[in-house]
Amino acid sequence: MVSCLREIGERIDSIECGFRHAIARSTLGKVYTWGWNGHGQLGHGHFDSELSPRLLELSKGTLKREKILQVGAGYSHTVVMTDNRELIWFGTSGTLNKQATPVHMNLSETLPTLFPPNSAVASGLSGQQFDFAVVKLNCSWSKSMSVTNLSIVDLRAINEDQSFGKINSVLK
Helix, strand or coil: CCHHHHHCCCCEEEEEECCCEEEEEECCCCEEEEECCCCCCCCCCCCCCEEEEEECCCCCCCCCCCCEEEEEECCCEEEEEECCCCEEEEEEECCEEEEEEEEECCHHHHCCCCCCCCCHHHHCCCCCCCCEEEEEEEEEECCCCEEEEEEEEECHHHHHCHHHCCHHHHHC
16 A cells, blocks of 8 residues: 555555556546656656656656556666556657657557558547557566567457447547
């Protein structure tokens, strides 16, 4: 139990731990990070460590405030998934190097076959029909490797079937 979050009335429904940092998601979709921040994995725009949980502000810059569905912590990076299935990450992992502020993961660069550059998920457009959707994220790490896994669902057959016409709105 993280008592300081309980004292302010937050109910935490998931928590992930990286090498020396943690990320917690509240039932309202708010995210708190704390711990060592040498690679920017807390996402607060600096590299200073945080001893207590601090609310992650996603409304700064070009990111709009969205409800967070899932969180994941790697060795020195953090990934969050928003309610419109966009992935936002910060820290150091793969091509991401000491990124202290949240950035959108560009799925059209990483997985161009599934998420073409003009697709709804790749461009951040909500309310549009798409063929694939990220439904789960998972981070795991060891001393030598950090891996972020994405579970992606294929919606093409469902999109063609009229009886499942509202599947995209259910996923969002």
